[in-house]
Amino acid sequence: MNPETRNEVAPTLRVIPREQHSISRKNISKAALRVLYRLHDAGFAAYLVGGAVRDLLLGGHPKDFDVATNATPDEVKGLFRNCRLIGRRFRLAHVVFGPEIIEVATFRGTGEDGTGGEGDRHIVDGRIVRDNIWGTIEEDAVRRDFRVNALYYDISDFSVRDYVGGMQDLEDKTMRLIGDPDQRYREDPVRMLRAARLAAKLGFTIDKEAQAPFASLGHLLGEAAPARLFDESLKLFLAGHGLKSFKMLEACGLLKFLFPATARALERGDQALRALVEQGLANTDARIAEGKSVTPAFLYAVLLWGEVRDQAHGWIAQGFDINEAWQRAAVHVVGEQCQRVAIPRRFTFTMEEIWSLQPRFEQIHRKRVFRLMSHPRFRAAFDFLLLRAHESDSMRELGEWWAHAQQLPPEMLAAALGGGGVPVHEPTVSATAPARKRRRRRKPGGRGKGDSGGA
Known part of the structure; x- marks a missing residue:
């Protein structure tokens, strides 16, 4: 991202001590705790971050747990024999515990050089193609997409660290972007779909400023990798909240950019077709809730x-x-x-x-x-x-x-x-x-x- 745009977001730390939040280690996977404790014992900062922290604060039960640290990918690999390094666009460490994978990411920096790392950032037409510049936790926080996803659970004292107002958004039940929405969507157009998906999943609304660029920038989804959009469509429709996601995509005007044929057919006003689509999505959600297979x-x-x-x-x-x-x-x-x-x-x-x-x-x-x-x-x-x-x-x-x-x-x-x-x-x-x-x-x-x- 343009460093000037990054600097528009000034992180302000708010620490929520253990007694003032609802996260309990009983609800965190044992694998994630092992990673957090080993990093901490080795002298590195170690935080649970992102959707897991968000969902735990909302009383949910996350399936995936991500960790953020100041240890580089190579340093993480040195601590865990069951670790493999992946990714060129974003270098990550995957620590494997049987079927469970704990993703460990090094704090991302905001400047061109960061505070260390490989000095490897490549931007094309405003879009981040590769980014492996390491930074501080403050820089990492403003690099994330939505404020509710920039909350950190500190294993050293069990507090929650909030640098960009994520706790307020949880209370307001609102999805707000970190930084300039137009710039953030140009960096990664799939963030528009993520906004709709998370709002549907959480029962949140999308902030007006975050939603405003959808109409003018939605066409950029046509430039996203089709394989990536397939993965995103699975998250939208096969994660148990497909009907809500579909209605959110329609309401936001994004459906036509992801499923143009569906949007065209529905625009013809065929109520029987709408009933078929919505019932099909509702049936899929019900099967997922019952633990049944879906295709x-x-x-x-x-x-x-x-x-x-x-x-x-x-x-x-x-x-x-x-x-x-x-x-x-x-x-x-x-x-x-x-x-x-x-x-x-x-x-x-x-x-x-x-x-x-x-x-x-x-x-x-x-x-x-x-x-x-x-x-x-x-x-x-x-x-x-x-x-x-x-x-x-x-x-x-x-x-x-x-x-x-x-x-x-x-x-x-x-x-x-x-x-x-x-x-x-x-x-x-x-x-x-x-x-x-x-x-x-x-x-x-x-x-x-x-x-x-x-x-």
């Missing part, structure tokens, strides 16, 4: 459904085969989205299968019903079908039919489909599907690729 593929299929559906219907209206239409739509929408968020192929393949199976639910014929039920993605596609109940009464009835069909023994379902009477009335075709010309029936063996769910 990014299903959630991305939900977020991009509106655009895929509308494009597929457009191709069908132009006379394309239904399987080819869905395949074209999926390839186009996924391709556009992956330019923003690098969704791995193992997920996009599942998404495309979930979408391609949707029109096959409308084909209530004996062989096709059993073929669909044996498909590896049937369960995911069926769960997706249930989310579409808001589209129309016929779609709701279709979901009910398939739910009932799965409860029947195979022989009973086969008999019902074979002409002995369907268990419940056969559903009508979705009201959302566009009318299309009848095509000549193909000869056996001539089915399109979409029938296998590969679209």
Whole structure:
């Protein structure tokens, strides 16, 4: 960052003694405590810092614990045999305790030379590309993004150190940036997403000054690494507060920069689509709260459904085969989205299968019903079908039919489909599907690729 901008923030130390805050070592991981104590015993400053301190003060139970120290990465490595050094942009030490990793960062400096270290800072167009200038704890505090993330728990006396007003922001339930918002977002545009994510997670509001640059600088997210935005999207939607994060992104005007296809589809005013997206996010949050597994593929299929559906219907209206239409739509929408968020192929393949199976639910014929039920993605596609109940009464009835069909023994379902009477009335075709010309029936063996769910 420009040193002049750094100097606009004058750190003022406020020490909150042990008896005046709620952090207890019982709620800090044993691994983190071992790192803190060993650094302290070796004569180094050692602090728990960042989100762990913030969440502990709010009564939460952090999963990750980060440590800040005046020891350099090489000095940290010298103290821990179970340590590895990572990163070029920001040199860090990872101390590994089985499945738990404690990240140890050396205090970052604000000047061009800092107080030591490798003298390695590289800035391109106002954006920090590499930064390994060491400094003091005061400099480290003003280098952090939000004031609530710049609180330090001191293992030497169990106090909390606040240099930039983070404790006040916790009381106000407000996200405020440290320094000039415009400059901080230009340094790292992903901070805009972090503001929305943390506000949603904590139930905070975003300070007006911190939110003001979103409209003019949101486009900078398009220059962020797609792989990094994928990681950030997982934090937004798969950490147990996905629905709140989604609503916060919409309210802040950031959704269109991260998921442009989703924003476009919702702007068309389709309330059934909004209900599908919000219910899908709510269901994901509920599964996470219950400790159940979730997959990014299903959630991305939900977020991009509106655009895929509308494009597929457009191709069908132009006379394309239904399987080819869905395949074209999926390839186009996924391709556009992956330019923003690098969704791995193992997920996009599942998404495309979930979408391609949707029109096959409308084909209530004996062989096709059993073929669909044996498909590896049937369960995911069926769960997706249930989310579409808001589209129309016929779609709701279709979901009910398939739910009932799965409860029947195979022989009973086969008999019902074979002409002995369907268990419940056969559903009508979705009201959302566009009318299309009848095509000549193909000869056996001539089915399109979409029938296998590969679209």
